[in-house]
Amino acid sequence: xxxxxxxxxxxxxxxxxxxxxxxxxxxxxxxxxxxxxxxxxxxxxxxxxxxxxxxxxxxxxxxxxxxxxxxxxxxxxxxxxxxxxxxxxxxxxxxxxxxxxxxxxxxxxxxxxxxxxxxxxxxxxxxxxxxxxxxxxxxxxxxxxxxxxxxxxxxxxxxxxxxxxxxxxxxxxxxxxxxxxxxxxxxxxxxxxxxxxxxxxxxxxxxxxxxxxxxxxxxxxxxxxxxxxxxxxxxxxxxxxxxxxxxxxxxxxxxxxxxxxxxxxx
Numbered sequence: 001x002x003x004x005x006x007x008x009x010x011x012x013x014x015x016x017x018x019x020x021x022x023x024x025x026x027x028x029x030x031x032x033x034x035x036x037x038x039x040x041x042x043x044x045x046x047x048x049x050x051x052x053x054x055x056x057x058x059x060x061x062x063x064x065x066x067x068x069x070x071x072x073x074x075x076x077x078x079x080x081x082x083x084x085x086x087x088x089x090x091x092x093x094x095x096x097x098x099x100x101x102x103x104x105x106x107x108x109x110x111x112x113x114x115x116x117x118x119x120x121x122x123x124x125x126x127x128x129x130x131x132x133x134x135x136x137x138x139x140x141x142x143x144x145x146x147x148x149x150x151x152x153x154x155x156x157x158x159x160x161x162x163x164x165x166x167x168x169x170x171x172x173x174x175x176x177x178x179x180x181x182x183x184x185x186x187x188x189x190x191x192x193x194x195x196x197x198x199x200x201x202x203x204x205x206x207x208x209x210x211x212x213x214x215x216x217x218x219x220x221x222x223x224x225x226x227x228x229x230x231x232x233x234x235x236x237x238x239x240x241x242x243x244x245x246x247x248x249x250x251x252x253x254x255x256x257x258x259x260x261x262x263x264x265x266x
Contacts, residue, residue, distance in 0.1 A: 045088035050095030202243030
């Protein structure tokens with residue numbers, strides 16, 4: 001944690017939220033603690049070392065008070081800044097020992113769960129998933145979360161309950177969490193690759209590395225035309241080209257020099 005222009009700044013990856021709030025309380029601080037992740041923002045106000053207000057919001061969704069503390073306790077990584085002497089717009093917490101007790105309880109829950117650190121991951125039903133026996137509450141949650149970011153799902157009343165349900169759904173394979181891929185399509189020219197095998201597309205290793213840095217997750221390749229998904233591997237010295245094996249060329253009805261649009265897909 002560093003001090004800049006009267007403000008304390010740092011990241012929750014180095015200074016976890018419960019410990020950070022505890023340190024500000026112990027120091028008797030007054031001011032606003034702001035947390036800004038890519039998918040939600042939070043603020044905690046202290047007055048004379050007492051936590052008197054907490055709020056988390058994203059878009060038109062918001063939580064205040066103890067529920068906001070519960071959610072912020074689960075953030076593993078996000079920049080924060082403490083602005084001294086800033087007063088709260090109103091009060092949602094009574095302060096005292098109830099706040100550190102609540103944070104300790106919430107932290108214990110989060111530590112028992114296995115959710116992705118990046119709450120920008122999107123939840124979806126796994127392709128070809130088998131049957132899983134679930135309780136009524138888990139079924140209700142499952143019906144509502146497909147295609148939504150983890151942060152969006154958790155930003156709702158009953159934060160810790162929802163986190164436990166998501167943990168269960170992910171563990172039993174009823175859901176999977178994948179990064180939202182925002183990589184633009186690339187036009188490549190077809191290059192025949194001679195040899196046995198099928199189902200694999202090759203792109204230049206520099207392009208593959210660029211995609212891997214952006215996605216940070218396993219991915220395949222979507223080809224248009226013909227609108228099919230294939231495994232993708234890097235290959236040196238084929239910039240602007242898409243290498244396809246002979247069997248795949250015949251199956252996809254493509255020839256050397258044809259132009260296709262490709263985009264990585266998780």
